[in-house]
Amino acid sequence: MPELNSTSSDRQKLKELIINADRNQANAFLDSLAVQSSYMEVIHVILEPVLLEIGNMWVKEELSLAQGYVSGKIAEDVFEKTIQAGEFKKERANSKGAVVMGNIEDDYHELGKRMVITFLRAAGWDVYDLGTDVMAEEFVARAIELNAPIIGVSAMMYSTANNVRKVRDEIDAKGLRGKILLATGGAVFNLRPELVHEVGADGTAKSAINSPQLFDRLLGKIK
């Protein structure tokens, strides 16, 4: 497969298109680069470094939710094209493994979780989305069944964040502390970071784009 002859100006151009929330132009631009090599090469050489930069800007509140959302949609679009081009199967040998994701009991706000799933899939995780209003027992049972080392639990509001503690308790009750790690996130955890500790989570990411780094870090902690 030919290597992509990419320059920093290509990355800068993609960054500007994302900042302008221009999904169509960004896709057209990435398509034109993929013709030179492959979508997988585009992901590794262009998209991933730009998303990392976008993620850092988002954490520093230099970008809006809309711009983060558009970057997720672009990643999703490229991911789909990678599958359609038959390139993705070759990469699955390098899968990082299974993770279980869902909105905690009583939480129905899926936007953040879906963005996280997009970025995790693009980073090579096999993500199993359990949906909304998921009970702690189901999170842990599915993680055991799928041999998933990490459970990702989303909660948007104060009213539901405390339910994440039930997943912690269930993991501990099954004697799986340190073997299955608990990642949590959502708007409320950005507002009150101390909640992450209070609910017993092992980590959080300040933005969806940064979630692959969190999951990599957690994977390295598994006993």
Add this chain to the structure above:
Amino acid sequence: MNSMERVLMAMKGGKIDRRPVTLILSLYGARLTSCPLKEYYTNPRAYLEGQLAVIEQCRPDIVFTPFVLTAEGEAFGSEVVYIDRNPPNLKKPAITQAGSISALPEPDIDSHPRLLYIREATRLLAAGCQGKRPVAATLLSPMDLPSLIMGIEGWLDTILFDPENTRLMLDKTVKYFIEWGNTLLADGATFLVIPSVFTNPNILTRKMVKEIVIPVLAEAFQEIKGPLVFHHGSNPIAKFMEIYSSLPNVAGFFLDNRDSFAEARKTIGQGKVLFGNIDGPNLWRLKPETIRTECRKLLEERKDDDHFIIATSATDVAFDTPVENIVAMVETVEEFG
């Protein structure tokens, strides 16, 4: 001065006997009367009893109509779930696809049970306050209501990628907002509080806010026959005040607890009231003495600001907040003068 005179005078910037104070204690009334939440959020008389208990035990200068914004989503066909110790949460939006917007039925304000509940609670509360205490009615901005009709993601996706259906949705929500806002004022609300999320450059791009949001808000706000207070939703707004400064009928702004009053005042000028910025949902975490210290500090900082009302920011004060914490805030203001 009674609370009504004090608050209205602060809104005009005139001489007051002491600084007005309020907390968002819509939910808290249920705690004080031990009322089951489903009953509280469906029976206007139960809501009134809760708010009368709030007035008696907490003495806020402003009381709120039911802070149950999901009811507006229900009026358009969305489903909610009642949860322990919190207002109901959106469970299932009325629609998920932008293509369904054109067929979306518009609620009848005079017959929909969820809207009738809020209207009756507003009338009862206004009557219960006897003109001596302002009643603030909360309703969603026309930019935000769609997130309770088609979900946050559905609405964000529509705004970003489907301008035709965005306009179609906004035509519906602007029309509804005007009718609903004016109805609440006619039912006895003193002013309207508009929690606003999809109006903030932390959510949409600054360009989108200026080109899409502000014209929509201006179109809606100018038809409201009473004062509006723009509420920060859950995001800081002080650094964006210049964007909102020209909106019609806006008497003031609720600031986020992370906002700087000085920064907001510098941009907005002297004529608008600034409310906030004690962290309401996290008031339960603090000791009463810490609350007193925080309030005194804020009162001292704003002592020369004629248009300042100390209040809790964000959403409801949490259900489990000790009443001593609330009283600590109110007493500190009463003592400060």
